[in-house]
Amino acid sequence: MYNQSTINCQSDYFSLVEKQPDLKSKPLNALVDIRSDYTDTLFSFRHPVTVTAKDGLSIIGLTNSLSHPSHIQTYLLEGSIEIPPSVYFNVISLNKNSRIYLESQDNDEPKLLAAPQRITVALPSPSIVINNIFTLNHQAKSSPYEETGTDHPYYELILVEQGELTLTIDGNSLTISRHECAVIFPNQYLHKQIKNDSITSYISIIFDAIGIPKKVKQNVFSLKNQLSYVFNQLIHLSNNEVELFSMDRLYHLVYAILIHIAAGPLKTDNKPRLSMRENYENEVFQSMVNYIEENIDKPVQISDLAEHFSLSRSSIQKYFKKYTNETPKEYINTIKLQHSKELIRNSQMSLSEISKAVGYGSSQYFSRVFSEKYGMSPSNYAKSVIK
CATH class of the missing domain: 2.60.120.10 (Jelly Rolls)
Structure with missing residues (x-):
């Protein structure tokens, strides 16, 4: 996989000249067609050289060592960069044909040197x-x-x-x-x-x-x-x-x-990426979701969550708004009603039994909430599905 494009990176191998260079001012004799998607050679100039992207997509490979393949860095070429004489480089095409401007000083001609490894556009494929x-x-x-x-x-x-x-x-x-x-x-x-x-x-x-x-x-x-x-x-x-x-x-x-x-879990260098607060909030919210699902047959309310997790009502409302864009009551009803639809489709339970199984106090209240959510009563839903 390539590094970020040259306009987004800082590197010891080059310095950014212009993000959006004036291509009309570039000399035509510096325009180079890049048609190959690999190279086994590198350029070496006696003076700094400027490389500018023009058409298509190009990859530039750079190194300051001809003996260590791992030292070759590849970037998507964008904008205009200046490469010092201590750096070896070459450009390949990411699509079938691309063009760049290659401007050297005093008609400086490059030396061609063998690259420590082939530079190619080939990228690893997904495993699955x-x-x-x-x-x-x-x-x-x-x-x-x-x-x-x-x-x-x-x-x-x-x-x-x-x-x-x-x-x-x-x-x-x-x-x-x-x-x-x-x-x-x-x-x-x-x-x-x-x-x-x-x-x-x-x-x-x-x-x-x-x-x-x-x-x-x-x-x-x-x-x-x-x-x-x-x-x-x-x-x-x-x-x-x-x-x-x-x-x-x-x-x-x-x-x-x-x-x-x-x-398995993504391996990291153990340096924190999310804030401790973000990790804490994520764990607390997931614990509340688990609690709701484990108590699907009970009339769980925000006061139950507040007491069980020692949180204020405003904190609980903030968590549900952040992670579900619903109020706690709306989310609890969503979970209960999704479960009730499964019971209607796949069990032999009566609507009264299902109402109790998902924690509603009465079948009338269950019917009203179900109708508001899905636009039909539980009994009409039962008639519409094939068991």
Whole structure:
């Protein structure tokens, strides 16, 4: 990957002359066509030389050592730079054809020297590539539940939102709990089962990809700390009709999960990047979201959050506005109503039982809030879905 463009960088290898040079004043005999996307040679001038971008996109490679390949620095050439005589350089084209101005002093002719390594436009490709996402399914099942085994030729990503799901993969058993996930590889025999006496809601995504490492097989991965936000977004995408950019969002979410479980947490140099306050606020908000989801069957209010987390009402309102753009009450209702829709679609519970399961005091109040959110009553929604 290249460094930032020459107009955005400070370097010992060059100095910026102009960000937007007057190209009309440049001599025509200094105009050079750059057609190759690689080079094995470097230029050396006896005097400082000016290099200016004109057409297309060019990459300039520079070094002050002919014996150390790692010393070659590459930049996207923009504006106009001056290169001292102690620096060796050459320019290659990032697209099929580009042009630069190369201005030397006193008709100084360059020496051509062998580069310590080839300078090329080749960039590393992503390790994991998602080719297609075929299905996104969010469902809730009550125990005892058992699903006939399958062995489809694609990957399946399974994420548990609530409860506990037991997977038997090629005879080996895994148990996935809340905010955990597993990846089933192509042609693995999968059997799903809910054993505990509770309702389990989970997300299943069937997709085709390349580059997923084998170490991901037969493992359970936690998303609680860094990627728990994906659950609400995936549920939203599964419950709504296809909208503009919804598939883009889905690919982004699945890719983020795969990178997280394949590569692990991003390694850093332990230097703080976010402020301590930002990290603290993020952790506090995620803890409040976890509390709401763990107490989905209770009438959670802002006063409960204030007491449980020892926060003021204004602080709680600030957190929810910052991270969800909703008030605490609106967000709590969103979570409860999303869960109620899953229960309506995938369970045999009555509307009164569902109302209690998501923490509403009465079925009438539940119906009113549901209607305000979705523009139809829970009973009409139940009639509109196929169980």
